[in-house]
Amino acid sequence: MITAETMLKAKILSHGVSFTPKALEVADRVGAKRQNLVYNQPLGSSKDRPQELLIMGVDRYETVVSCVAPVNDEHIIIDCDASDKLFAEDENVESDISISFVRAPKYYKLLLKNGAPITDYVSACGLDEMNIIPWRGCAISNPCLFCGTNVVTSEKNSIQTAFDLSEDNICFDEYLSLLREAVKIAKNDGCYVEHMHVIIISGNLRDEKLNLQCELYAKIAQTIYADIVDKASEGIIAVTMPPKNLDLLLKLKESGVSKVVFNLEVGNEPYFSRYCPGKSAIGYGHMMEALERSVKVFGKGNVWTNFVLGLEPIAPLLDVCERLAARGVSSSANVLHLDKGNRLDCPVPNFETITTFFRELAMLHKRFGFMPLYCSKALRTSLSNEAFDDRISL
Numbered sequence: 001m002i003t004a005e006t007m008l009k010a011k012i013l014s015h016g017v018s019f020t021p022k023a024l025e026v027a028d029r030v031g032a033k034r035q036n037l038v039y040n041q042p043l044g045s046s047k048d049r050p051q052e053l054l055i056m057g058v059d060r061y062e063t064v065v066s067c068v069a070p071v072n073d074e075h076i077i078i079d080c081d082a083s084d085k086l087f088a089e090d091e092n093v094e095s096d097i098s099i100s101f102v103r104a105p106k107y108y109k110l111l112l113k114n115g116a117p118i119t120d121y122v123s124a125c126g127l128d129e130m131n132i133i134p135w136r137g138c139a140i141s142n143p144c145l146f147c148g149t150n151v152v153t154s155e156k157n158s159i160q161t162a163f164d165l166s167e168d169n170i171c172f173d174e175y176l177s178l179l180r181e182a183v184k185i186a187k188n189d190g191c192y193v194e195h196m197h198v199i200i201i202s203g204n205l206r207d208e209k210l211n212l213q214c215e216l217y218a219k220i221a222q223t224i225y226a227d228i229v230d231k232a233s234e235g236i237i238a239v240t241m242p243p244k245n246l247d248l249l250l251k252l253k254e255s256g257v258s259k260v261v262f263n264l265e266v267g268n269e270p271y272f273s274r275y276c277p278g279k280s281a282i283g284y285g286h287m288m289e290a291l292e293r294s295v296k297v298f299g300k301g302n303v304w305t306n307f308v309l310g311l312e313p314i315a316p317l318l319d320v321c322e323r324l325a326a327r328g329v330s331s332s333a334n335v336l337h338l339d340k341g342n343r344l345d346c347p348v349p350n351f352e353t354i355t356t357f358f359r360e361l362a363m364l365h366k367r368f369g370f371m372p373l374y375c376s377k378a379l380r381t382s383l384s385n386e387a388f389d390d391r392i393s394l
């Protein structure tokens with residue numbers, strides 16, 4: 001059994017989505033959020049493509065899906081009727097669900113006192129994530145094959161970067177002050193009225209600078225903690241590569257970070273080395289050790305890792321998730337989506353693979369007493385919440 005809104009989300013994740021011209025006119029009229037272009041852009045899409053859809057089931061369960069690139073002829077087409085009501089052109093998708101574009105937060109149009117756009121400092125992913133991305137691009141020795149961040153960010157002009165990846169030119173104090181101004185304004189936006197997931201996330205500095213990266217994340221957390229603590233459902237989440245010196249994990253914790261996320265992306269060889277050559281050079285063993293050490297520092301359930309679903313078979317991946325859970329680490333996955341700049345040789349996983357994986361993962365996590373990460377209206381973990389909420393069951 002799979003509920004209608006989750007069925008549509010799974011179909012979009014497995015086949016992709018496109019829009020009729022009429023639906024795109026609605027996107028214009030309602031102020032749909034466009035591609036953030038902070039680290040990815042769907043393959044073959046324009047920069048003003050809507051970024052996300054909010055889908056609501058008949059029982060008012062809400063979920064958000066990323067408008068991923070169409071991958072085959074069976075992709076979902078979103079159209080609208082005479083009253084601007086969006087619907088999916090698919091006979092298997094029930095018509096009594098509600099579909100709408102996720103709108104751009106009001107702060108997307110605002111400027112800081114110095115004239116810089118707030119979106120140079122914070123942006124929203126899904127409905128209720130507040131993303132803090134202190135620099136653009138990734139300087140890892142060998143980028144992951146699914147990731148197009150360096151292609152996308154190199155094309156975007158007028159971005160304030162706190163840290164120039166090429167010159168190591170830090171003007172961090174100024175950045176922190178502007179970031180704080182941006183956070184204070186953004187947190188009052190309607191998109192965060194229920195709660196917000198505050199996530200510090202970025203590509204990586206050069207491999208030999210990962211200790212510095214950890215220290216910069218700690219400075220950011222320390223700066224914004226008092227401003228976000230009342231609304232942030234998980235406190236501050238740091239999504240990063242671990243420092244080389246794992247003693248720095250304590251510094252991260254003391255700065256106000258409450259959850260760390262070291263994304264393995266791939267659980268098993270030979271896929272890890274093939275798809276994440278740079279992370280492989282830093283070391284799978286090091287990442288595992290960092291995850292385990294973090295459980296001692298941050299506590300069970302406060303240490304997460306994410307996988308890219310579709311880069312390896314799911315049975316051994318679930319085995320890795322189980323081993324991690326036994327050590328106190330919670331895992332999830334984001335379904336592979338094809339972005340500009342990817343160098344992949346594998347297809348997006350099919351509907352059956354996706355729904356099976358998330359159903360099995362939810363059962364596993366219930367056994368170990370873990371909650372899913374984020375919520376169904378954030379974007380980073382595909383169907384984890386829906387499966388946990390029994391929207392996908394046998």
Ligand code: SF4
Pocket residue numbers: 137138139140142143144147148149202203204
């Ligand atoms: S580490 Fe890999 S996934 Fe992360 S930003 Fe760099 S290239 Fe992309």
